[in-house]
Amino acid sequence: MSRIFETPLYPYARSPDQDAKGPVRRPVAVVGAGPVGLAAAIDLVQHGVPVVVLDENDKVSWGSRAICFAKRPLEILDRLGCGDPMVDKGVVWNQGKVFFRDRQVYAFDLLPESGHKRPAFINLQQYHFEKFLVDRVRALQAEGRPIELRGGSKVVVIRRQDDGVQLTVDTPDGPYRLDCDWLIACDGAGSPIRTMLGLDFVGRIFEDNFLIADVVMEDSPDFPVERRFWFDPPFNPGQSALLHKQPDHVWRIDLQLGWDIDKREEAKPEKVIPRLKAFLGEDAKFEIEWISIYTFQCRRMPKFRHGRVIFAGDAAHQVSPFGARGANSGLQDTDNLAWKLALVLSGRAPDSLLDSYDAERIHGADENILNSTRSTDFITPKSEASRLFRDAVLDLSEHFPAFRPMVNSGRLSVPCTYDGSPLNGPDHPAMPARTRPGAPAVDAPIPGGWLIDRLGGGFQLLTVDADAPDRLDADGIPVTRLALSTAADDGLLAERWLGAARSAVYLIRPDQHVAARWERYDEGEVLAAVAKATGRA
Amino acid sequence: MADLVTTPNIAGADDFYADLIAAHQGLTKAESDALNARLILILANHVGDRTALAQAIVAAKNAGRN
Numbered sequence: 001m002s003r004i005f006e007t008p009l010y011p012y013a014r015s016p017d018q019d020a021k022g023p024v025r026r027p028v029a030v031v032g033a034g035p036v037g038l039a040a041a042i043d044l045v046q047h048g049v050p051v052v053v054l055d056e057n058d059k060v061s062w063g064s065r066a067i068c069f070a071k072r073p074l075e076i077l078d079r080l081g082c083g084d085p086m087v088d089k090g091v092v093w094n095q096g097k098v099f100f101r102d103r104q105v106y107a108f109d110l111l112p113e114s115g116h117k118r119p120a121f122i123n124l125q126q127y128h129f130e131k132f133l134v135d136r137v138r139a140l141q142a143e144g145r146p147i148e149l150r151g152g153s154k155v156v157v158i159r160r161q162d163d164g165v166q167l168t169v170d171t172p173d174g175p176y177r178l179d180c181d182w183l184i185a186c187d188g189a190g191s192p193i194r195t196m197l198g199l200d201f202v203g204r205i206f207e208d209n210f211l212i213a214d215v216v217m218e219d220s221p222d223f224p225v226e227r228r229f230w231f232d233p234p235f236n237p238g239q240s241a242l243l244h245k246q247p248d249h250v251w252r253i254d255l256q257l258g259w260d261i262d263k264r265e266e267a268k269p270e271k272v273i274p275r276l277k278a279f280l281g282e283d284a285k286f287e288i289e290w291i292s293i294y295t296f297q298c299r300r301m302p303k304f305r306h307g308r309v310i311f312a313g314d315a316a317h318q319v320s321p322f323g324a325r326g327a328n329s330g331l332q333d334t335d336n337l338a339w340k341l342a343l344v345l346s347g348r349a350p351d352s353l354l355d356s357y358d359a360e361r362i363h364g365a366d367e368n369i370l371n372s373t374r375s376t377d378f379i380t381p382k383s384e385a386s387r388l389f390r391d392a393v394l395d396l397s398e399h400f401p402a403f404r405p406m407v408n409s410g411r412l413s414v415p416c417t418y419d420g421s422p423l424n425g426p427d428h429p430a431m432p433a434r435t436r437p438g439a440p441a442v443d444a445p446i447p448g449g450w451l452i453d454r455l456g457g458g459f460q461l462l463t464v465d466a467d468a469p470d471r472l473d474a475d476g477i478p479v480t481r482l483a484l485s486t487a488a489d490d491g492l493l494a495e496r497w498l499g500a501a502r503s504a505v506y507l508i509r510p511d512q513h514v515a516a517r518w519e520r521y522d523e524g525e526v527l528a529a530v531a532k533a534t535g536r537a
Numbered sequence: 538m539a540d541l542v543t544t545p546n547i548a549g550a551d552d553f554y555a556d557l558i559a560a561h562q563g564l565t566k567a568e569s570d571a572l573n574a575r576l577i578l579i580l581a582n583h584v585g586d587r588t589a590l591a592q593a594i595v596a597a598k599n600a601g602r603n
Binding site: 388389391392393395396400402403406 | 570571574575577578579582
């Protein structure tokens with residue numbers, strides 16, 4: 001069987017840039033064609049910015065890797081034009097069980113809030129995810145959009161200048177020079193760009209190894225679609241284990257191995273298969289699709305923006321896998337970056353707007369690092385006292401619901417609210433906290449569809465039971481109005497967007513985050529808020 | 538947001554103390570430690586107030602210093 005991650009998707013092809021007389025200059029080069037790099041490129045080209053993606057490989061990622069995608073990234077993917085295939089293919093799940101030693105201590109149902117287009121999570125292999133993004137790139141190319149994906153193209157030299165970046169790209173035909181105004185580095189946790197520039201990546205290393213095995217079980221009635229997590233199970237004493245369903249009868253198994261192991265030895269099938277049988281049962285019929293042994297770190301770069309080089313995703317920050325905060329936060333990075341870079345490139349916002357990318361996404365990274373560090377400390381206690389309390393929480397949670405919120409097998413990714421951002425404008429105290437300035441738009445059903453589908457791409461005024469002009473020019477930046485009324489509403493729009501206010505006017509950013517809000521429209525106030533949200537004030 | 542109570546607050550303090558010691562009778566060191574951990578968590582949940590809990594942690598740490 002030929003697997004999707006073994007087939008070249010964007011094989012090397014000679015580019016006219018290689019035969020040009022002098023170095024060709026591009027507005028933006030993205031290094032890395034993983035989920036984050038591809039999302040960055042699609043977002044930029046949708047904002048009208050020509051973009052070249054360089055990757056030393058030519059295939060989607062090897063093995064399933066990231067498998068859990070949260071609601072906010074799915075909304076971002078909708079804006080990028082590829083949410084549907086992801087959600088159609090993905091496995092939607094809400095239920096989970098927690099086990100301690102030989103027994104189940106409790107089961108949970110995430111009971112997703114109603115009135116949202118997208119589910120709380122889907123499970124989807126990273127290779128499918130990347131394939132759908134590549135499909136989207138191909139569709140944009142077919143429309144004639146300037147987006148290029150160059151496989152077999154490895155950046156070997158990078159030179160930073162005040163007004164751009166000079167690259168040397170190695171290919172099967174030899175190296176060539178490529179210059180760009182801006183470079184976005186999405187080249188993963190081991191980022192060669194970061195290393196070539198000698199930039200710091202500091203944080204905490206966790207001394208532990210985990211075995212990931214993705215197994216195909218065609219017939220698996222004993223394992224329903226739910227997340228199962230074991231603390232100190234009989235089949236992996238003193239360690240943890242995770243079982244989660246992916247599409248195509250693939251199951252993710254994650255077994256903690258401890259620190260003092262021989263990694264190469266543990267990855268051999270003769271070692272892995274008995275472990276899996278102890279877990280799945282002696283008679284379980286399975287086929288191994290992918291095996292990996294990993295260790296992890298929680299760390300980030302002190303700054304993500306370095307002049308004309310901007311880091312996103314794992315290249316900028318790294319977390320433990322517990323909580324699915326890696327790829328999910330990388331997509332929020334590019335969501336934040338693309339519109340800002342497009343405004344700067346078109347001369348409608350100052351270069352300093354990009355410093356707000358640092359402020360907002362470092363805030364996001366710190367939130368993710370904090371959550372993922374806490375999960376890791378609960379899953380693998382680092383001291384005797386820590387283990388004592390961890391076990392006490394698990395014992396108590398079997399008998400009393402009070403302690404279940406303390407059980408931490410990963411706090412799953414929730415959208416980041418940019419509280420305190422320099423781009424935030426006025427707030428209104430009577431309106432709901434969840435739609436405050438800095439927050440991502442909260443979806444709600446509206447006549448003919450979903451609110452989230454009507455937002456994003458440019459600046460918008462969302463009015464609820466309020467008057468405002470349909471169109472506004474904010475010093476070269478168009479602002480369009482989306483007028484909604486609570487007259488035909490079933491209560492969700494009012495609950496999520498009005499609160500105790502009688503009417504509301506929201507300024508929404510191109511990334512669907514709230515910039516400012518008022519009870520009534522005031523042109524001066526709105527223009528000032530647009531100026532603030534674009535770094536012009 | 539209530540302050541931590543640090544003045545006598547348990548009627549029949551001797552009886553409570555006797556109950557606490559009796560609960561540990563016959564337990565190994567490991568069992569006693571686990572009981573204490575469960576007890577702390579149960580009491581913390583009952584208190585609920587984060588201010589009082591934070592003050593309790595500080596008070597317990599400080600009282601252990603010479």
